Amino acid sequence: MKRLFDFTASLVGLVCLGWLIGLLAILVKRDSDGPGIYAQPRVGRDGAVFTCYKLRTMHRTTVSAASHETPASAVTALGRRLRALKLDELPQLWNVLKGEMSFVGPRPCLPSQTVLIEERGRRGVLAVRPGITGEAQVQGVDMSDPVRLAEIDAHYVKNRSFLGDLTLILQTVAGGGRGDRVRG
Template sequence: MKAAKQIFDLAGAALLLVATSPVLALTVLAVRASSPGPAIFSQVRVGRDGRLFRCHKLRTMYVGTPSLPSHEAPADSVTSVGKVLRKFKLDELPQFWNVLKGEMSLVGPRPCLPTQTELIECRRRLGVLAALPGITGLAQIRGIDMSNPELLAETDAAYLRTASFWLDLRILFGTLYRS
């Protein structure tokens, strides 16, 4: 399954990057027009085996906003364009590059910030850190976020215990449906 998942990730990310490139170009222009600063930003996240990597995203907040989990960020820190990008998950499009670089998977536990120590410890205890983080995951389609670290880590572990090609497809389609 591991080799097949890697091939699926690389082929899927390449195909999706090409297919979404017009949308990505338009969203980059919209971000640049809505507020000063770069359209794409990179944020240090925790990856496989606890290694840190730079996760790429479209900027949805004003420049200078502190690096906080989404559920802790002040409501007025998100730009008007950023609200739309988040609603439709378009801010995640640059992460296809992370998948192509082998730092992420299309489906897996979402990468967390290094400051989210409670979640990291729960994931370490449950073996979740052994997996590549994903652009989307089981917790996301179930509406579980980082405000409940124990439940999130348990859901991530449940995904890893039952992971299959078909489950990944269901999660990908579930992500599109939720958007």
């Protein structure tokens, strides 16, 4: 049921919001040098690496690192707004449609975040598809504390349900969580 929901909702989302994703990508490109859509390797289900898509919110020259390791000065003016409204995540509808991600699940991390990958592996978190949003994000927990994050992700995996996922989606849409924070 979860995959059917993910597929259907992401297809509808892409059809209805494709114009917005395109417009925002153009605005991002006009706002700063570089592509409008950012592609980055992330760790997915069973530890497989996939290409995750987002609207670019940082300057093109920013080193690829976890958000909490990136200085706030790396985020563009438009990027701050996109991140605050969580619009930078819209291109991930394509990842959901392809089956690499789900709407709800543990946020996919970078392959370089080995401690988080190990902690998630130990707790069985890598057995599920990563999500656009998740329990940890709604609680405001980011990847700067890999052990705590893996514990919350494991709690989600153990207790996940379709109704619980819908609740997390609604909490995210209503402004739950603070998104990926950058270094102050």
